[in-house]
Amino acid sequence: MSNTSENPNPSSSSAKITLKTSDNELFEVEEAVAMKFCTVKQYFEDEKDNDVAARGSSTVIPLPNVHSAVLARLISYCKKLPQSNAVADNHEEEETKKKERKQYGTPGDLVDLISAANYLDFKEGLEFFNQALADHIQNKSVEYVRKFFGIKGDFEPHEEEKYREEYAWAFEGVDED
Amino acid sequence: MEIVRRRRAIGETMNVSPLARKAKNQKLNDEQNTDRISNLPDAILQRILTLLETKDAVKTSTLSKRWQYLWMSITDLVFMEDGPDKRKKRVQFMNFVERVLVLRESSDLTLFVLSCDVLNDASRINAWISAAVMHKVQVLSIGLGIDEDSRCNSEEPIMLPHCLFTSESLTYLSLTYFNLESYVLLKIPSSIWFSSLKTLKIRFAVFPDDRSMQRLLSGVPVLEDLTLDACCWWNVRSVCISAPMLKTLAIYETVDGLDQDDCQFLIFGMNLKYFYYGGKLKNEYLFYKTSSLMKAVIYLGGKDSIEKDKRQREVSYRVHKLLRGLSLVKKLAITPYVIEGLSYAEELLAHLPVFCNLTCLKFIGEPMNFASGELGNIIQKLPCLNSLIFNVGIFLSPYCEEGEWKLDPVAPCFSTHLKSITIREFGGTKGELHVVNFLLESALILERLVISCSLDKFSGGVGRQKEVHDLLMLSRRSRTCAIEFS
The missing domain is CATH 3.30.710.10 (Potassium Channel Kv1.1; Chain A)
Known part of the structure; x- marks a missing residue:
């Protein structure tokens, strides 16, 4: 300090x-x-x-x-x-x-x-x-990023699911946390 | 007045600062791991998203509602189709790219990187490239995988959209064709004008004929950096490279067995500073008006295949022409095989140019064999040589009787200019020590000898290094010369 x-x-x-x-x-x-x-x-x-x-x-x-x-x-x-x-x-x-x-x-x-x-x-x-x-977002899962930065998800489950379907390609193949 | 205003401006934002809060509640924050990233201004978060690959930027839309639309303002798009099961995910990938292109705000693009297989989707992919050009993209890098399928279906070679070739905004274009089986014909439209293009890189393409290649090179008025990497020239007899602003030219020939190239490159470069070459001299390179050249690298390799094809004399003549064109450079890096290549046609040695500006000569790619007699003849032609570097070590063939060997003749620069010698990957064998001893005895004004030892070759560790160092100190003719081990 x-x-x-x-x-x-x-x-x-x-x-x-x-x-x-x-x-x-x-x-x-x-x-x-x-x-x-x-x-x-x-x-x-x-x-x-x-x-x-x-x-x-x-x-x-x-x-x-x-x-x-x-x-x-x-x-x-x-x-x-x-x-x-x-x-x-x-x-x-x-x-x-x-x-x-x-x-x-x-x-x-x-x-x-x-x-x-x-x-x-x-x-x-x-x-x-x-x-x-x-660097902490690149190739990481949404869950990891939320946890790392303390972000609270505020979507309804069905809203989030919709995103995951629409952008399905982006959600695959992330690094291990 | 100004100070007062500024002072207030600095103070004013104090209350809304998350940092001020932090000072008070630091302990609390650390314990709870509160979400502070989401409080950063939009402009910063958008900048961070731009640094990510597009899929990661888009993924942040599901973090929370704060992030939902932030990604849409990104100005860099990077799409890389990869992974072992990319065929299975093909539909998802195609949809993803299209959705992003549609949903993104209509602001101009800075960068667009696309790497994917073409398959049957040439028209969709072309539409993406057109969209990037329409959004005034400045940096465009396209890698297209083209297999037999995509060619059977179209019969025609892949044709990139015409608008690409007349883009006014492009400053950087990199175009790569991936195909494991064969090379892909690059189709070049009739009208080309890249008014801002400074960097052009083309990899693994087959150029169709003399005229289209010439058309491409006349459509780049401000080009500064040209790389032609593993391209095929078997349809082209001669190419004239004469971009007036060109500073850097790199030509790497294909490395596989496709030895049908035999093209003549005429290189005019009023402003050319750097020239890089790699290959087996399957083509001929002639330089004109290139007195501005500062640095050249010649990575000549493929000895076995040159000998197998009985191309020794051809290679020798081509090395000679290349060196004549580079005779005004200040720095030159070559593989030792360049020197061996010259020796295939002994009648040429007498006609080697004098490199009157050359101060630094570096040997790269493989260890330098001092037993080859030509080295002495070459150094003879370097009156101002100041620094001599052996990047991959040195050796003396065992059949060369070590006691008898010497560099003959000893060049004048050894007594007038040579101040620094560097040897990397030194193994400390008897032959190597003999060479170093000789260099120390001959270089009269040497200031520095730097030896870095190769861990796998040099035995005896630090103790032996000391011993070798002391031994070498005895053979110095230049009493002020420092010998450093690293």
Whole structure:
């Protein structure tokens, strides 16, 4: 629950930006990392334009929609970006990427990361976490997906049966849960 | 003003955020496993559905009423008929594709992937492809399985819809015909104009004649990437590839025994940067105006069949023509057989071009036999060679007396340019060590020798690696050269 993933080395020469999360934790983040979040970037540039924060690093940007635990994971993801951003052009690489995506385990975590990436307008991250979530639906049975994400089915049995008949081909050959 | 507004904008959504709720009720949520995914905005859920194969996207309509219609806005459609009992499920599959195409919202398609057998349904499948083209699809990948049944019934070769060949929206087209018994004739309509097509890949097709092939290649004004994979050229005498924007060209010949190809490729590429070739040189490749070429890969194989068909001299002449066309490349990767192939016609060796830009030469596909005398002659023609890579190891034939062997003549680049040598799948045999010793003695300004050992070939483990390393350090002529094992 703390900002452990940020760079603890204060002597690093690159400029820092301070982000404040919904639970009032302060994160000092390298500018290059923070600028990946378009919402922060926009805010930062507006501040600059208005010349309010000529002292630069002392600006604190509030992110009332992002919890510290989520921000910490987003930042640590950002730092790994250069490697994981390469286009997967063969099967092996795709498998590696899949494993990488699996680390963002529980459904709740993924939803948080997706919401936060969406709010921060962090496109690469959003795409990555969307794919991580899609991995839990691809080739799975409806029952598995419901259970995994805690979705309550609210169709009448006959309605659901109708769907299963109409799209019969889609319902066959799923992976074991 | 702007800041205030933005600050408020950032704050405003706070109350509706599921995250804010989470902060308060985290424990509760974790215990109950509540459905939070369904609270994500439609746009995000639709994006996630687009990442799925279509059958999985459609299946989510039964999760709950929240999900019922979400899939209908997907812009990528992927239909793959597969599995051992696909014949039994054929009717279901056909109905599924049709239902999805009808029910999906009428927005434009980004991607359409279809892989299925044609059987007796050529007209229905064509209608799907037409529908995708009408929805301005940008990326289209079609794999059609064509068996004897589907051909007997139609008598005619499969004809793809005409509208496909005049699509303005297509940027990527991949067309594959699957047929285990024979190859399928690709019928090309009389009018072709792909005004946006950048990538074209055609696999396992038989091109009908010179004119239709030429028609296809004149209808792709902005093509950048062309792959012709395992296509048959026995009806075609000559092909002129001259797309002005073409950057990457890959031609892989058929691998089976159908050796009736004998086609001449004339390749004009003002902007061509990468050329990949794989096959037995059943066809001839001539290059014109390709001074922009940066990198070429020649995967020449099929030694046994070339020798069986007594095509050695033909292959030798074709390798020679190919290399002449590639003489300005910076990076070249070849199979060792390219060098052996050259030796079939010794009179050509003297006429090999000088590769004045070549800085990196890589041997791929099989281990390099240093006993073959031609290697020395080739390296002689590479005055700027900086980096030499043996991807699949090296060896010295046992009949070559190890003590006597040396690379003859030693090329000038060994004393002026060669800075890095990499040997992968090193086995550490006496012959290999002899070669490495020789390379270290001859390369006067070498900076780096990287050796990665093959686990199944190299015996003796890390201890022996150290021993070999120390031994090699003694034979360095370049005192600053680092030797790395991995």
